[in-house]
Amino acid sequence: MVSSSTATEIERILAGDNRAVARAISKVEDHTPDAAALMQGIFPQTGRGMVIGITGSPGAGKSSLVDRLAGLYRQRGDRVGIVAVDPSSPFTGGAILGDRIRMQTLGLDPGVFIRSMATRGQLGGLAHATVDAVAVLDAAGYGKIIVETVGVGQDEVEIVKTADVSVVVLVPGMGDDIQAIKAGIMEIGDVFVINKADRDGVLRTEKELETLLSLAHRDDMWQPPIVKTVATESKGIAELADAIAGYYEFQKGAEPGRARRNAIARWRIIELLRERLLAHALEADGMSQRIDALAAEVADKRRDPYSAVDEILKAVGGNSFQF
Amino acid sequence: MVSSSTATEIERILAGDNRAVARAISKVEDHTPDAAALMQGIFPQTGRGMVIGITGSPGAGKSSLVDRLAGLYRQRGDRVGIVAVDPSSPFTGGAILGDRIRMQTLGLDPGVFIRSMATRGQLGGLAHATVDAVAVLDAAGYGKIIVETVGVGQDEVEIVKTADVSVVVLVPGMGDDIQAIKAGIMEIGDVFVINKADRDGVLRTEKELETLLSLAHRDDMWQPPIVKTVATESKGIAELADAIAGYYEFQKGAEPGRARRNAIARWRIIELLRERLLAHALEADGMSQRIDALAAEVADKRRDPYSAVDEILKAVGGNSFQF
Numbered sequence: 048m049v050s051s052s053t054a055t056e057i058e059r060i061l062a063g064d065n066r067a068v069a070r071a072i073s074k075v076e077d078h079t080p081d082a083a084a085l086m087q088g089i090f091p092q093t094g095r096g097m098v099i100g101i102t103g104s105p106g107a108g109k110s111s112l113v114d115r116l117a118g119l120y121r122q123r124g125d126r127v128g129i130v131a132v133d134p135s136s137p138f139t140g141g142a143i144l145g146d147r148i149r150m151q152t153l154g155l156d157p158g159v160f161i162r163s164m165a166t167r168g169q170l171g172g173l174a175h176a177t178v179d180a181v182a183v184l185d186a187a188g189y190g191k192i193i194v195e196t197v198g199v200g201q202d203e204v205e206i207v208k209t210a211d212v213s214v215v216v217l218v219p220g221m222g223d224d225i226q227a228i229k230a231g232i233m234e235i236g237d238v239f240v241i242n243k244a245d246r247d248g249v250l251r252t253e254k255e256l257e258t259l260l261s262l263a264h265r266d267d268m269w270q271p272p273i274v275k276t277v278a279t280e281s282k283g284i285a286e287l288a289d290a291i292a293g294y295y296e297f298q299k300g301a302e303p304g305r306a307r308r309n310a311i312a313r314w315r316i317i318e319l320l321r322e323r324l325l326a327h328a329l330e331a332d333g334m335s336q337r338i339d340a341l342a343a344e345v346a347d348k349r350r351d352p353y354s355a356v357d358e359i360l361k362a363v364g365g366n367s368f369q370f
Numbered sequence: 371m372v373s374s375s376t377a378t379e380i381e382r383i384l385a386g387d388n389r390a391v392a393r394a395i396s397k398v399e400d401h402t403p404d405a406a407a408l409m410q411g412i413f414p415q416t417g418r419g420m421v422i423g424i425t426g427s428p429g430a431g432k433s434s435l436v437d438r439l440a441g442l443y444r445q446r447g448d449r450v451g452i453v454a455v456d457p458s459s460p461f462t463g464g465a466i467l468g469d470r471i472r473m474q475t476l477g478l479d480p481g482v483f484i485r486s487m488a489t490r491g492q493l494g495g496l497a498h499a500t501v502d503a504v505a506v507l508d509a510a511g512y513g514k515i516i517v518e519t520v521g522v523g524q525d526e527v528e529i530v531k532t533a534d535v536s537v538v539v540l541v542p543g544m545g546d547d548i549q550a551i552k553a554g555i556m557e558i559g560d561v562f563v564i565n566k567a568d569r570d571g572v573l574r575t576e577k578e579l580e581t582l583l584s585l586a587h588r589d590d591m592w593q594p595p596i597v598k599t600v601a602t603e604s605k606g607i608a609e610l611a612d613a614i615a616g617y618y619e620f621q622k623g624a625e626p627g628r629a630r631r632n633a634i635a636r637w638r639i640i641e642l643l644r645e646r647l648l649a650h651a652l653e654a655d656g657m658s659q660r661i662d663a664l665a666a667e668v669a670d671k672r673r674d675p676y677s678a679v680d681e682i683l684k685a686v687g688g689n690s691f692q693f
Contacts, residue, residue, distance in 0.1 A: 083676040090674035106429075106543075220429075305669070312675070313665035317648070319679045324647040325640070327683075338639060345635035346628070351413035352635070353406040356642045360650075 049084050057088035063126075063188045065160055072162055075179040078326065086179055089186035096128075096185040097295055100210030102196045102235075107216045108242045111278035112287075113195050119284050120191045121158055128160045128184035128192040132177055132206060160184060175318040177206050205318075207235055209311050212294050214287075216240045217256065219248035236271050237294040240287060244275035269297060328363045337362065376404050380411035386449075386511045388483055395485055398502040401649065409502055412509035419451075419508040420618055423533030425519045425558075430539045431565045434601035435610075436518050442607050443514045444481055451483045451507035451515040455500055455529060483507060498641040500529050528641075530558055532634050535617045537610075539563045540579065542571035559594050560617040563610060567598035592620060651686045660685065 049057075059067035071089075074082040099116075103109050110131075117127045164177050177194065184192045196206055207213045215236035239260070241252055256273055265271075272290045276283030298307075328334065341358060344350040382390035394412075397405040422439075426432050433454075440450045487500050500517065507515045519529055530536045538559035562583070564575055579596055588594075595613045599606030621630075652658065664681060667673040 083680075087674045087676050090676075091671055094671060106541075218429075308669040309662075309665050312668035313661060315675045316661055316665055316668065316678050316682070319675055320651060320682055321644060321648045323679055323683060324651060324686075325644045328643060328647060338636060339632075342632050342636035342639055345639065346631040348414055348417060351410045352638045352642055353410050353413075355639050356646055357406075359639070359643055360646060363647075 049088060050081070053081050053084045053088065056085060060085075060089055060183060060187050061092055065157065065187075068160060068183055068187045069162070071183045072176075072180045075183070076164065076176045078322075082179075086182065089183060092186040093182045094185065096189050096192050097212070097291075098181055098185070098192045098194065098210045099291055100194045100196070100207035100213045101216060102204075102207045102213070103216030103218075103240075103242075107218050108278050109195055109216050112216060112240065112242055112276060112284075113193055115278050115281050115284045116287060117159060117191075117193060118281075119288055121156060125190035126158045126160075126188065128181075128187075128189035129162070130177060130180050130184070130192065130194045131161070131163045132173065132194065132196040160187075160189065174205050175315065175322060178209050178315060178318075181209075204235060205314065209314070211298065212237050212291050214238045214240060214291065216242050217252060218243045219246045219252045237269065237298075238287070238290045239271055239273045240276055240283075241273060242276045242278055244283065245277050245280075249275065267298070269294065328359065331363060334359070334362070373404070373407070376407045376411065379408060383408075383412055383506060383510050384415055388480065388510075391483060391506055391510045392485070394506045395499075395503045398506070399487065399499045401645075405502075409505065412506060415509040416505045417508065419512050419515050420535070420614075421504055421508070421515045421517065421533045422614055423517045423519070423530035423536040424539060425527075425530045425536070426539030426541075426563075426565075430541050431601050432518055432539050435539060435563065435565055435599060435607075436516055438601050438604050438607045439610060440482060440514075440516060442611055444479060448513035449481045449483075449511065451504075451510075451512035452485070453500060453503050453507070453515065453517045454484070454486045455496065455517065455519040483512065497528050498638065498645060501532050501638060501641075504532075527558060528637065532637070534621065535560050535614050537561045537563060537614065539565050540575060541566045542569045542575045560592065560621075561610070561613045562594055562596045563599055563606075564596060565599045565601055567606065568600050568603075572598065590621070592617065651682065654686060657682070657685070 056067055056071065060071055071082075071085055074085060101109055101113055113129060113131075117129060120127045162180060164173060164180060181192050181194060194206060194210055213235045215238075217239065219241065239256060241249060241256070253273060253275070260271060260273075272293070274283055274287045274290050276287060278284070329338075338359065341350065341355040345352050345355055379390055379394065383394055394405075394408055397408060424432055424436055436452060436454075440452060443450045485503060487496065487503060504515050504517060517529060517533055536558045538561075540562065542564065562579060564572060564579070576596060576598070583594060583596075595616070597606055597610045597613050599610060601607070652661075661682065664673065664678040668675050668678055
């Protein structure tokens with residue numbers, strides 16, 4: 048089933064060839080026909096690197112924090128992969144500036160691989176493509192893989208959940224929306240960072256966070272540590288690395304680890320299934336024009352979206368929905 | 371096709387009965403069997419209210435801003451619907467505190483309807499449920515419908531795009547991640563707000579924003595205004611309402627309006643199709659156990675996610691994928 052060119056690509060990835068890694072990630076993003084065979088080939092070689100998810104609001108200074116943490120891991124001899132999940136740009140499909148800015152500090156180091164991911168087109172699949180990109184880096188022997196997500200959106204939360212260690216970054220003085228943070232990301236943080244800790248209000252934010260954490264219940268009984276950092280001055284980075292390593296060791300032995308791995312595997316399967324089902328429906332002959340025509344009817348309120356979808360489903364079912 | 375109880379519910383919604391509105395939104399969220407018939411019944415009566423999308427990071431003070439704007443619209447005699455899209459809580463399925471807090475200020479007014487939406491379960495469909503909730507409020511005669519999203523995630527951006535007018539809220543001093551903001555939400559803002567405009571750095575943020583806006587290209591040639599507010603002191607709220615009304619009038623006559631409506635209709639159809647396809651696949655006999663078993667194999671690395679999904683697709687196809 049696996050073509051010889053795909054087999055060669057797999058070998059190159061496993062040997063740590065960065066150009067092969069970059070090509071593989073592009074294939075996953077673009078849904079190319081050979082992406083599945085590639086991923087199947089490397090999958091058994093994954094699970095050795097430590098995957099660190101870092102999330103928080105825009106303005107929390109995540110990029111600086113990730114850069115400094117990556118720098119520290121490099122000093123300690125690890126190869127570091129960084130996957131930045133950027134909010135999609137709805138009109139351009141995601142014009143990303145982060146890469147170019149970063150290349151100035153870390154990009155010249157061949158032991159660091161940086162990639163931005165953004166949604167492309169209607170198939171979605173950002174979450175699934177990101178998790179696959181992490182798997183490629185893992186198989187290529189990157190010891191530390193940092194997944195950085197901007198924002199607290201639905202997909203972004205899911206992505207961070209698949210990391211071995213999830214880090215939530217806050218800044219002093221977020222007052223108003225602390226409820227939103229609680230509902231969204233408090234529960235996924237294994238480690239909390241208060242960045243920009245030289246600012247006013249750091250003590251109050253720390254107290255609020257401690258209160259929220261004391262109310263939260265974790266099945267694994269882990270007490271998430273709070274680390275204060277000033278990333279732009281490299282302060283607190285070693286303490287952050289220690290806190291991350293602490294949870295990584297803890298969860299390896301913990302019983303809930305297995306349940307979590309199963310839940311992540313189930314989520315990956317569902318995500319991939321969702322994407323494949325839609326792709327199959329959309330690639331039917333004449334489907335794109337049919338949907339355009341139905342969309343025009345819906346826009347004019349001559350038809351409602353539900354009956355439009357019923358039409359499409361009937362057409363898909365009639366064309367024998369075989370895989 | 372429409373049962374008499376559904377017909378009665380539709381009548382109640384169209385008559386502006388808030389309890390019927392609340393029930394209908396719950397049905398859309400819970401994917402009940404009669405949700406489609408309900409939506410089909412009210413759809414022709416939608417399109418009269420003004421839908422305002424408000425987005426920005428946690429900490430930007432969106433909740434206060436929305437509350438004050440709603441208060442202003444109430445003073446002017448409009449009924450106001452507020453749909454708050456909260457980041458999903460991955461473990462509890464979205465425990466939302468915002469509602470209770472809000473009820474203290476606006477909730478006693480029967481002319482204000484407030485609802486929080488959060489993802490439930492693996493079907494996803496947050497975006498689609500939110501857009502349907504807006505349609506229900508629209509059909510029930512709410513003149514202003516405000517959709518508030520926290521964060522800049524993929525789904526959140528899509529939701530805001532479906533509004534008639536999209537408002538992006540910033541705060542002074544977001545420096546670091548202004549790039550992320552640019553990539554994610556700059557392009558969807560019809561109106562920009564710098565909230566907490568009594569803080570240091572407001573002029574710098576305004577200058578940066580003006581520069582970014584001057585670089586952006588809009589097909590409709592609209593120049594998004596920048597409004598400065600201090601929501602907690604009700605400053606700038608009338609100016610914000612004017613800016614929103616300005617764009618609303620502008621887009622009604624504009625040529626790109628039709629293309630945008632078509633694009634939104636297409637997006638709604640695709641979202642609903644995605645959800646229905648997955649729901650159909652998952653409800654096949656024994657599918658849930660089958661996926662659990664495959665997930666355990668993937669978690670143990672005895673199998674890769676791609677071949678697991680191939681198995682599921684074969685089973686779905688074999689069971690005659692008919693609708």
